Amino acid sequence: MATQAIIMDNKREQHEDTDIGCYRLRSERRRKRDRIGAIEKQLRSLDKRRWELNAQRRALPFIPLEPPVQKGWIRYFVVRDDVARSDKGAFYEGLLAKLNTRDWSYRKDFRVRGRCHGKKVYLVKDQSLREWHEWEFFRQGFTDAEARCFYAEDRYDRHSGRLYRVFVFSEPWRYVLQVRPNIIDKVRLTDPELESEEQRLENNIFRNALDRQIQKVLDGAVYRWRDYAPKPWEGHPYKHWPTGRILDRIKEESE
Template sequence: MAPQFPIETNTIIMDSKLVKQYGSEILSYRLRTVRQKKRMQYEDFDKQLSQTGKEERRLIRQNRTLGWEPLTPPVQKGWKRFFVLRDDVAYGKHAAFFENILRKINTYDWSYRKDFMIRKGRYGKNKFGVKPQSLLRPHENHFLRLGFTDDEKQFFYEELVHYGKNHFAKRYIFSEPWRFVLRVRPNIIDKVKKRDIEIERRLKEIDNYLDGNHYRGRMNRLLYGTDWNSRLKEERLWEKSVLKNKPLPRILDECAQDLL
């Protein structure tokens, strides 16, 4: 077991020098060494940085909960596309059953064009096609959170989706997608999010202070225990291949040098 020293050596040397020069009464003033003063400055800066980060999170939460206000007059911005029940299903006796399923797996898309055409050509080839859209295929945990009944679960089947090397995820797919059809409607905006000028101004000041002085990483380490930006950069560097953009003769020369 390593010995524990209750008092630092530098502090003992300093105390002895001060006692010899000014007497034992000087110890009541609790004078600090240069190292202690420097450490207190860093600790005080970290406290202020943590308070700034907590204030930023609090203001972001307040800005999200401001609510909405009506927009008069309403305006149209593009077109939206979503799934609805097919006519024969909508007028059938099981319409409510499939409507409840659709409410949980429906997807919405937006486009500035009514026909939802997108450009598919490359290198100057102006080829256009309809933008694809499919029903939601939730993964296992999401599927459980949607709260399907036992009767509704019978209309889904499992499928393993490959996401990477030796990594598969289970997704649930609706087995009868023909019951739903796509419908295009104007995207009408009749309400806008409320704004608080003081909150936005303060958030802008905090953002300029943290990003302008490169304090964002240190603040993340203080509040969350890690720097997400540096971690993302490390992952990207790890994924980058060392052989990328290297000619074959250079690769062979490097391999020969390693063997030697």
């Protein structure tokens, strides 16, 4: 009888093992991966919804504003009168469409608070024509005549400790700044429900500090300023070079 009981117990244990195996229980590692995957899926859905709400808000039409109102002043470049009357006036007018920049200020004189020799003064705000990095300059579709109006200039990025090249317009004197009132004659139609949902979503992301997590999920890494800052043991690549060698290197790169 004892032998028969032992045999029955072994069969019962084998049967229970078979029943447990059919459930396909997840391991601890699998449960952790599923949990992380669910969190990443939620973060992706939050970012996708944020872009959808932003696109819907920007797709709303404009309606005329009666009466128009003035909000500050705008400043932009125009062709000088003598250049506009010359034979190449039309050429520089077309080039200005790609070079022009706009700036806004609540002051007509475009002055900002600053310091001069330690004294607090109001200085004129700087504004220059547009410049392009090397990788984007050749994508602008410049003609040969327009491309000859630019020159390459090497600059030093103090954050990354590297040199980069920009293309600068060689004759900025052909354009002058002009100040005009910033007149607002139309406004975008508002949708309170859309704005309310967008604000709730932004509050949720800000309150739970999800921006960095979303960036890490989408880009695979979180880029910070100190990632590009030069290390204490790293200096400028031309730090110990003589001046003549640096000039020769710049000349070789510009050819």
